Amino acid sequence: MKFKTPVLIGCVALIGLAACDPYPQGDPNNTRTRTGALTGALIGGAIGATSNSSTRPLATVAGAAVGAAIGGAIGQSLDRQAADLRAQTSGNVGVVNAGDYLVVTMPQDLLFSTDSSAVRPDLQADLRAVAGNLLQYPDSRIEVIGHTDSTGDAAYNRSLSARRAGSVASVLIGAGVPSSRIVTVGRGEDAPIASNLTPEGRAQNRRVEIIIRPNR
Numbered sequence: 001m002k003f004k005t006p007v008l009i010g011c012v013a014l015i016g017l018a019a020c021d022p023y024p025q026g027d028p029n030n031t032r033t034r035t036g037a038l039t040g041a042l043i044g045g046a047i048g049a050t051s052n053s054s055t056r057p058l059a060t061v062a063g064a065a066v067g068a069a070i071g072g073a074i075g076q077s078l079d080r081q082a083a084d085l086r087a088q089t090s091g092n093v094g095v096v097n098a099g100d101y102l103v104v105t106m107p108q109d110l111l112f113s114t115d116s117s118a119v120r121p122d123l124q125a126d127l128r129a130v131a132g133n134l135l136q137y138p139d140s141r142i143e144v145i146g147h148t149d150s151t152g153d154a155a156y157n158r159s160l161s162a163r164r165a166g167s168v169a170s171v172l173i174g175a176g177v178p179s180s181r182i183v184t185v186g187r188g189e190d191a192p193i194a195s196n197l198t199p200e201g202r203a204q205n206r207r208v209e210i211i212i213r214p215n216r
Contacts, residue, residue: 078100100213104130106208108206111164117163134177135177144209146187158186161187165184
């Protein structure tokens with residue numbers, strides 16, 4: 001039987017990394033770390049498999065091992081950063097680990113007055129806490145994305161969401177986060193997460209998302 005070496009080595013590397021995970025209590029299933037390790041192992045193994053035929057087996061093993069270590073380390077770092085964000089911010093802030101990036105969600109209704117793009121001064125504590133976390137974990141790039149509900153003109157909503165994303169980014173930058181790490185996007189009503197047919201759904205859709213992507 002002929003095995004696909006990169007896949008086999010990647011799986012072996014994954015099992016080995018999961019067995020020595022130093023943070024078993026933080027995530028009972030170690031899902032994010034194992035996902036990162038598997039992805040890294042498969043990519044590393046595939047790269048090794050493209051080397052010279054005489055050295056391909058060793059290169060595949062080395063590539064898979066290095067890839068698994070890097071992928072697992074990124075997964076562990078995201079787990080820790082997500083836990084720190086939850087501890088540092090209020091219950092109004094949602095933090096989701098998507099596997100290879102984090103999504104921090106803040107309701108716009110708690111940041112802005114109606115039809116305004118100025119962040120309310122009395123509601124900037126969570127943003128400053130997020131900024132502190134981003135400084136604590138500096139090896140990442142950040143996307144600040146504004147969203148609205150479907151009420152009103154779509155072009156106006158897109159413009160408002162872009163201005164609100166810019167205002168959130170300005171608070172982060174003012175708290176010390178380098179502007180070179182941040183990009184802003186206004187999605188308007190294009191990416192709802194709930195129905196716009198109910199007040200509750202529209203409130204969920206009015207949000208700012210801060211996407212944190214580790215540099216690789």
